[in-house]
Amino acid sequence: MNTQYRILQHRLRGAWLNYLAEVGWRKGAAHPPIFQDFKRFGWGPYDSGDSQIDDLQAGMLTEKELIRISKKPSIPGWVGAALQTQVHDPTGLFLLQRAAKADPSDATIWAALVYHLATLLGNHVGDESELRSLLGNAIEYWNKLEPMNCVPAYFGAYLAASNGHCEEARERFLYADGCLGFETHAPILRSWMLRAYESALFSPFSARLLSHSRTMGSLHVFKLGKRLLEMPDRNESTVKGCLKLGERIALGHTLLDELLGLNLQKRAWETGILQRNQEAVGRIEDRRTRCKSLSQYLKSPQVAGFSERRWVEFFDAVFQIGEGAAYEELVRREGRLCLARRRWHGR
Numbered sequence: 001m002n003t004q005y006r007i008l009q010h011r012l013r014g015a016w017l018n019y020l021a022e023v024g025w026r027k028g029a030a031h032p033p034i035f036q037d038f039k040r041f042g043w044g045p046y047d048s049g050d051s052q053i054d055d056l057q058a059g060m061l062t063e064k065e066l067i068r069i070s071k072k073p074s075i076p077g078w079v080g081a082a083l084q085t086q087v088h089d090p091t092g093l094f095l096l097q098r099a100a101k102a103d104p105s106d107a108t109i110w111a112a113l114v115y116h117l118a119t120l121l122g123n124h125v126g127d128e129s130e131l132r133s134l135l136g137n138a139i140e141y142w143n144k145l146e147p148m149n150c151v152p153a154y155f156g157a158y159l160a161a162s163n164g165h166c167e168e169a170r171e172r173f174l175y176a177d178g179c180l181g182f183e184t185h186a187p188i189l190r191s192w193m194l195r196a197y198e199s200a201l202f203s204p205f206s207a208r209l210l211s212h213s214r215t216m217g218s219l220h221v222f223k224l225g226k227r228l229l230e231m232p233d234r235n236e237s238t239v240k241g242c243l244k245l246g247e248r249i250a251l252g253h254t255l256l257d258e259l260l261g262l263n264l265q266k267r268a269w270e271t272g273i274l275q276r277n278q279e280a281v282g283r284i285e286d287r288r289t290r291c292k293s294l295s296q297y298l299k300s301p302q303v304a305g306f307s308e309r310r311w312v313e314f315f316d317a318v319f320q321i322g323e324g325a326a327y328e329e330l331v332r333r334e335g336r337l338c339l340a341r342r343r344w345h346g347r
Contacts, residue, residue, distance in 0.1 A: 035308040059210040065200040080196030110142035111185040150179030177241040182248040186216035208315035222260040242268040294327040
């Protein structure tokens, strides 16, 4: 079944769902969701539950919006829209392949295609043999464009592991370990998603929150490291490589990246294959505690009354300096304001 036919089939099957998304999704989250929807149901990078899932699903671009974006001559718009399609929607793959054909020299496009194909493969969506072939070709092309970037090499190991080729996966993993760069292209891809949401007339807050909520490759390479650590014949080189991979992931743009990287490092030390470095393990736990404390700050009284405009400013800072730094600046700024308020009222 070719891609064009799958797109048509999906559109016919999904017409009713698209209508529901247009008039209000499930428990009342509007499409597009607005600040009051997220505030009413509760939101945060590490919250869970049906209400937040409703908000995020209501934030998926509808068929009408995807068609409108696809008609515009904007490669960033195509890629940004593709990354926010539902996993069973073949339009995402169609738009990414179209973008790669239009500008095959842009490594960011190939990174997006690799992430999308890996997601489809991991969710068993579509013909798996076709997906493996497409993913292998996309990884190879990305690697040619950025031979010193270890991320496509890690995805080569990920694909080998998913094919059941454990020895090949280890070899590719150790090759990736020796590469110098670690470029996921996540900040650019999130800015492209933001552009797609803005072109679909989402509010500034919703566009920023939804663009930020997407993981970019870090979860896949984390799963690769986790899988290698669980192999019964793992050795010292593999464990050291997973420690290094964890350090690389933890340098990502979001707190989720940092937590995934720290979790992988923790798992590597827990294998017992390396002589335990208590100081290094202690630093990992301290950073994990810091990440969780920063994320919980969203629920604190100090920020409960933030206006939509204030949250837009916060997410703009996240896009510029990263989530961890933006949280720390938020805590420092609000802490100073709270102290000033107490002093003022104490006069």
